[in-house]
Amino acid sequence: MEMNNEEQLLEQLRNPGTSRQGFARLVSEYSERLYWQIRKMVLSHDDANDILQDVFIKAWTNLENFRGEAKLTTWLYRIAINESITFLNKKRSQNNVSIDADDSFLINTLEGDQYFDGDEAQLLLQKAILTLPDKQRLVFQMKYFEEMKYEEMSDILGTSVGALKASYHHAVKKIEKFLGEPN
C-alpha cells in the first residue's frame, strides 16, 4: 500500500465515524497476505482461518493503541506472527512436545488437511521446514516464498538485516541437508 493510501486509511481508521469503513478496507487489503503467512506457519486451513479472525479482532480492538510509528503492514504482521507462535506453543503443550523440539507432529495435520494437495516433494519440503526453529522458519518463509525484502522483515521481526541474512542462509543449508538425506 502506498504511503498516501496508508495515511488516508489511517485517518479513516482514527475517525470514529469512518473507522468501520476503514477497517473493511484494511481487511480486504491485508487478509490474503496475512492468511498465507499464518497458513505457512500452522499448515492447517482451519487453524489459519481461526488465527486470522483473531488477528483482525485484536487489531480492531487495539486500533487506538496503534500510534503509527510502524507501518500498518508491519503492525498486522507482528500480530499475526505472535498469534501463530502462541497457537503453535499451545499445540506443542497439547502434544507434549517441548518448545525446542521440531514440529514434525504438524505434518499429520497437513496430511489430513483437505486443502493441501502437494506432491511428495512438496510434502518433503514442508517436513524439512518443520525441522527449523520458529524464527528461522519465519525467515525462510518470508524470504523464500513471499520474497520479502530483508529491510521489511527486519521491521516485522525486530532483527537486524545481517542476522536475518545469516538466519536465512542457515535455514536453506538445513533444508538442503534434509532434502539430501534418504527419507
Added chain:
Amino acid sequence: METKINKLIEIEKDKNPFKVPENYFAQFNEEIMNRLPEKEIVKPRTVPIWDKVKPWVYMAAMFVGLYITINFLTQNNGESNMASVETATQQTLSGSLQVENYWSTVQISEEEFYQYLEEQIIDDGYFDYMYNQYYLN
C-alpha cells in the same frame, strides 16, 4: 552472503500446494466485518455546574473562614490590650491616690520632713568623714 540452492530448486516454488475453499477471502472479509464488536463511543461527560464552581466555592469559603478567624483574634487581642491599659491607668491613679493619702495621714509638716532629710545628709557626711579618716590616713 550468497545462499546456494540445489535441492530446493527441484521443487516447484510457484506451485502452491496449499489451497483455500472457493471464494474464501471474499467471504472471510464479509464475515469478519460482521463479527467485529461494536466500539463504545465515549460521550464527552457533561460536568454539572456545581462540579464546575465547587473548587471556587470552597476557596471562597476558606478565605471567609480565614478572615473571620483573623478578625476574631485581632479583636480579642485589642480588647485585652485595652483592658491592660485600663488596669494600668487604674493602678497609676490608685498610686497617686495612695501618695495623696500618704501625706494626708503623715503627722509631720512638709518643713519638718525637709529638715529630717537635711539631717540625714549631714549624718551621711559624718559617716563619710569617719570612713575617710579611718581608712585613708
